[in-house]
Amino acid sequence: MVRQRFDPLVEPEDERHWRSQLIHEGLLFPRVHAEYERYSRLPDRPGALKDLQRERLTAVLRHAVGAVPAYRRIGLTLADGEEPWRWLSAFPSVSKLELAEGMIDHCDDDIDPTACRVLETSGTSGVPLRMVRDDDALVHEWATALVRNQRQGKAFDRTVLMPCLARTGRWFEYTSPGAGLARVAQFGLAGCEASDGAMFAERARYFRPDVLAGTPRNLVDFMQLLQAHGGQLPSVRSVVTCGELLVPAVRDALTEFFGLPVTDMYAMKEVGTIAVQCEAGSYHVESERLWLEVVDDDGAPLPEGRTGEIVITDLTNRAMPLIRYRTGDFGSLASAACLCGLPHKVMDLVEGRNPGELRRPDGTTLPVLWATRTVRRHPVRRYQIVQEADFSVTALLAPAPSFTAADAAELTRNLEDVLGTGIPCQVRTIAEDAFHDAGRRKDVDFVSFLTGVSPTFGQGAAAEPEDRPHPVGGPASDHGRR
CATH class of the missing domain: 3.40.50.12780 (ANL, N-terminal domain)
Incomplete structure (x- = not known):
């Protein structure tokens, strides 16, 4: 080989x-x-x-x-x-x-x-x-x-x-x-x-x-x-x-x-x-x-x-x-x-910080990271992925000035592609002070309100080696990516 x-x-x-x-x-x-x-x-x-x-x-x-x-x-x-x-x-x-x-x-x-x-x-x-x-x-x-x-x-x-x-x-x-x-x-x-x-x-x-x-x-x-x-x-x-x-x-x-x-x-x-x-x-x-x-x-x-x-x-x-x-x-x-x-x-x-998983009605899961990466491709100042009690997902956004209705429509389509069937999704813009918080000084990017589950506040990973992974012995940073 x-x-x-x-x-x-x-x-x-x-x-x-x-x-x-x-x-x-x-x-x-x-x-x-x-x-x-x-x-x-x-x-x-x-x-x-x-x-x-x-x-x-x-x-x-x-x-x-x-x-x-x-x-x-x-x-x-x-x-x-x-x-x-x-x-x-x-x-x-x-x-x-x-x-x-x-x-x-x-x-x-x-x-x-x-x-x-x-x-x-x-x-x-x-x-x-x-x-x-x-x-x-x-x-x-x-x-x-x-x-x-x-x-x-x-x-x-x-x-x-x-x-x-x-x-x-x-x-x-x-x-x-x-x-x-x-x-x-x-x-x-x-x-x-x-x-x-x-x-x-x-x-x-x-x-x-x-x-x-x-x-x-x-x-x-x-x-x-x-x-x-x-x-x-x-x-x-x-x-x-x-x-x-x-x-x-x-x-x-x-x-x-x-x-x-x-x-x-x-x-x-x-x-x-x-x-x-x-x-x-x-x-x-x-x-x-x-x-x-x-x-x-x-x-x-x-x-x-x-x-x-x-x-x-x-x-x-x-x-x-x-x-x-x-x-x-x-x-x-x-x-x-x-x-x-x-x-x-x-x-x-x-x-630590763990972004967690989204759940489908059939019991399967997928990483929240897939959804957050999709959101990051659009001009937003801050965002939060919320899974509601009926398994639907809402992307809450504090948009950047350049964010348009076309961005919102494209982001919705992209999220639907990533999440697949079984998880309806929508995009909603909100004010900076309207995000869910965990009662402490920490921005949370994922909140789950699934029925029968206590509210879950997921924190993002401290580093994401999958985007520009440096080998052990190299930096954990990501030079020039995303």
């Missing part, structure tokens, strides 16, 4: 994007490797991580007040000699909606477009964002990922399989320089016949992956595919989940089938990987790149051990600095260090 680097079914626009991305990764790899060697030595130097955080937080805050309109207007003066964490507490937090509406004001006045990548977030929280990340941010993210992989025993030349990606119905294979020249394959089952499952299972065995990576849903689908077509994949040495809430039952099922512990990652496209589980099971924050706070509803920092909203400051992205960014996710910082010995802060993930 001949491996294909670029599948002939890939559309020209997609192929151009992939080639551009891989070339960009290759050009940055010398810098990535240099930072990787630097980061590899950090744990051996007591206090080195704290010193690095102090240096980077000082630099990014000074840059923000001097070169970014949204922060220059605050009028803060950062005096010499003060700890940067004291400065940070004087900065206001920023919400997804504020960032979406003021994207330009949050960019560096002298941004260099040749040294940046533009991305659009998935919008599964109901508020899509356009982000700019500069090359420095990408280099540091890739470098810390290579260190993490080395710590976990993963080789640079590993093979990574990202199975059952819903977006694509093809096998697609490439080499990712940003991930240490890992060889990656991915495939999807969208639009495929049942008989295609055997072919994908065969190709997966031929590929001999060292690592399986994907959302919990995708990995469960792949597990069931293997069960139906020949059983195990003996080459796999690591199973990694990201992009959705990993519930205990799914973790147990994957662990039992593959005979390996599951490593879970918490990430979002705005900043990439945020925290990754170590062998002891703790979620270690990528503290070389990020400063993480937990705040209450009023934005006041909470002490370690208290649950609140996760707020992130990116220490490396100067093109569009994220300072005290309210993620909409909830968790807490652990008060004790992890027994594994790493100096990085540990977070307890109390709540």
